[in-house]
Amino acid sequence: MPELPEVEVTRQGIAPAITGQRIAALVLGKPLRWPLGCAPAALAGRTVQAVRRRGKYLLIELDGPDLLLLHLGMSGSVRILPLGTPAGPHDHADLVFGHALLRLHDPRRFGALVYAPSADAPIVRKLLGRLGVEPLSESFTPAHLAAALRGRRISIKQALLAGQAVVGVGNIYASEALFLAGIDPHTPAGQLRRPRLERLHAAIVQVLSEAVQRGGSSLRDFVASDGSHGHFQLAARVYGRQGQPCPRCGAAIRLSTQGQRSTYHCPRCQR
DNA sequence: AGGTTGACCTGTCAGC
DNA sequence: TGCTGACAGGTCAACC
Numbered sequence: 001m002p003e004l005p006e007v008e009v010t011r012q013g014i015a016p017a018i019t020g021q022r023i024a025a026l027v028l029g030k031p032l033r034w035p036l037g038c039a040p041a042a043l044a045g046r047t048v049q050a051v052r053r054r055g056k057y058l059l060i061e062l063d064g065p066d067l068l069l070l071h072l073g074m075s076g077s078v079r080i081l082p083l084g085t086p087a088g089p090h091d092h093a094d095l096v097f098g099h100a101l102l103r104l105h106d107p108r109r110f111g112a113l114v115y116a117p118s119a120d121a122p123i124v125r126k127l128l129g130r131l132g133v134e135p136l137s138e139s140f141t142p143a144h145l146a147a148a149l150r151g152r153r154i155s156i157k158q159a160l161l162a163g164q165a166v167v168g169v170g171n172i173y174a175s176e177a178l179f180l181a182g183i184d185p186h187t188p189a190g191q192l193r194r195p196r197l198e199r200l201h202a203a204i205v206q207v208l209s210e211a212v213q214r215g216g217s218s219l220r221d222f223v224a225s226d227g228s229h230g231h232f233q234l235a236a237r238v239y240g241r242q243g244q245p246c247p248r249c250g251a252a253i254r255l256s257t258q259g260q261r262s263t264y265h266c267p268r269c270q271r
Numbered sequence: 272a273g274g275t276t277g278a279c280c281t282g283t284c285a286g287c
Numbered sequence: 288t289g290c291t292g293a294c295a296g297g298t299c300a301a302c303c
Contacts, residue, residue, distance in 0.1 A: 033299090071298090074298095090282095108295085153273075158274090277299105285291105
């Protein structure tokens with residue numbers, strides 16, 4: 001579910017609800033990808049100062065140097081719910097406040113909620129340390145993309161997914177951005193030159209910001225923090241559309257596999 | 272160091 | 288109807 005737009009939409013949804021609020025308790029269910037890293041009771045009484053985002057991670061900053069890292073994995077979603085709302089079998093963490101609770105729902109449990117004692121703690125460096133630039137920030141430029149991809153022999157699709165050049169582009173938006181840019185996803189990343197890199201840069205920014213404005217994806221089960229669904233599926237140009245006509249030229253969209261992930265592209269428009 | 276593969280876990284859907 | 292296998296939005300660790 002969650003690529004950068006979904007995580008950002010989630011951030012925008014929960015930030016007003018929990019910023020300035022005091023944590024009454026943290027209640028954990030089944031284990032997630034990583035252990036919390038502190039006693040849940042240690043969070044009681046702490047106040048949320050801000051909710052930020054880095055790549056696909058949400059950073060819940062506390063009233064001190066410490067913070068909580070929240071990742072939605074493949075199937076996670078977060079909602080703000082009334083106190084006492086019964087938990088379902090896939091609800092694995094409740095951050096309980098005085099007025100409401102923040103609930104992490106994650107059937108596959110690839111997500112995580114991790115405590116970090118400070119912003120430069122080892123766990124933060126391990127999880128965030130190698131992340132590339134933010135695609136919706138001013139440091140993301142065609143020149144940056146060129147420098148990050150120089151000499152790379154992996155395909156441009158896999159390079160985007162790896163997150164070292166730019167963060168937040170997941171499997172759906174990688175296919176979509178490469179389609180908009182007219183680039184074959186199998187092209188070795190280091191072969192791309194200026195005109196195409198500029199188109200790719202613009203396409204990434206366009207696809208991600210459009211998706212944020214639309215409220216994220218609803219391909220399967222994405223639910224925003226208020227319970228509403230996104231609409232990206234209505235706007236997908238190639239993802240999930242193998243065999244259907246390319247919206248630009250009419251050729252059949254092709255499905256292939258790269259690094260055990262599905263890739264969709266138009267064999268005529270993307271070269 | 273860069274590239275490739277397997278692993279984590281559960282739900283859903285297509286096919287027999 | 289029931290079983291089996293493939294696949295799903297991420298990304299880390301281990302291997303060459």
